[in-house]
Amino acid sequence: LNLRLYETTIITDSQLEEADTEKEIKQIQELISQQGGEILETQRWGTRRFAYEIKGRKQGCYTHFLYLGESRTPAALQEAFKVNERIMRFLTVLSELDPEAKQAELAAKRQQEAAREAPTEPPAKPESKVASEYEDEEIN
Amino acid sequence: MARGFDRRRRKPCRLCEAKVRKIDYKDERLLRRFIVERGKIIPRRVSGNCQKHQRQLTRAVKRARHLALLPFTAETYR
Numbered sequence: 001l002n003l004r005l006y007e008t009t010i011i012t013d014s015q016l017e018e019a020d021t022e023k024e025i026k027q028i029q030e031l032i033s034q035q036g037g038e039i040l041e042t043q044r045w046g047t048r049r050f051a052y053e054i055k056g057r058k059q060g061c062y063t064h065f066l067y068l069g070e071s072r073t074p075a076a077l078q079e080a081f082k083v084n085e086r087i088m089r090f091l092t093v094l095s096e097l098d099p100e101a102k103q104a105e106l107a108a109k110r111q112q113e114a115a116r117e118a119p120t121e122p123p124a125k126p127e128s129k130v131a132s133e134y135e136d137e138e139i140n
Numbered sequence: 141m142a143r144g145f146d147r148r149r150r151k152p153c154r155l156c157e158a159k160v161r162k163i164d165y166k167d168e169r170l171l172r173r174f175i176v177e178r179g180k181i182i183p184r185r186v187s188g189n190c191q192k193h194q195r196q197l198t199r200a201v202k203r204a205r206h207l208a209l210l211p212f213t214a215e216t217y218r
Contacts, residue, residue, distance in 0.1 A: 050208035
């Protein structure tokens with residue numbers, strides 16, 4: 001089976017109850033699994049201000065999924081998102097990460113967490129590594 | 141022919157210098173550096189980006205705009 005690495009970001013209404021937001025996320029995860037996909041990572045970015053208003057809202061709740069899936073998966077998700085009014089925006093792209101490297105990295109992280117056992121909370125997730133060490137400089 | 145135009149030194153691509161491989165649409169901090177206040181993407185001739193990076197950049201900016209991470213335009217200017 002030919003699986004590819006996709007990433008999907010969705011924006012849900014930030015006025016939605018936390019439980020409802022969770023439910024939406026669960027539903028999406030289930031849908032991906034149903035389609036024969038495998039979710040590698042689900043990241044909640046939390047509520048962020050929009051750069052411009054969407055449907056009269058100034059902020060929204062962002063969730064980012066990283067998963068392996070077949071080519072029909074993004075299409076199925078799109079159908080689901082379109083009819084779901086709670087999802088204000090979504091974006092699915094082919095991830096440019098190397099799937100195997102990413103899987104290995106996640107496996108290592110899981111092991112680490114398991115080794116540390118439950119007493120302490122898992123460490124705050126690191127900012128996306130893509131945020132290069134590129135310094136702040138003005139162009140022009 | 142010694143007009144400034146063809147004598148001007150080509151700016152090095154700063155993304156190449158920083159060894160950026162892939163430009164990610166989620167990397168708002170990086171993208172912000174390549175748009176003007178108004179929200180426009182800074183052209184290659186100004187920023188000095190190489191073609192490869194500029195292509196990646198425009199794509200990333202457009203994706204980020206879709207997710208409202210970056211503005212299409214800044215209202216404050218109107």
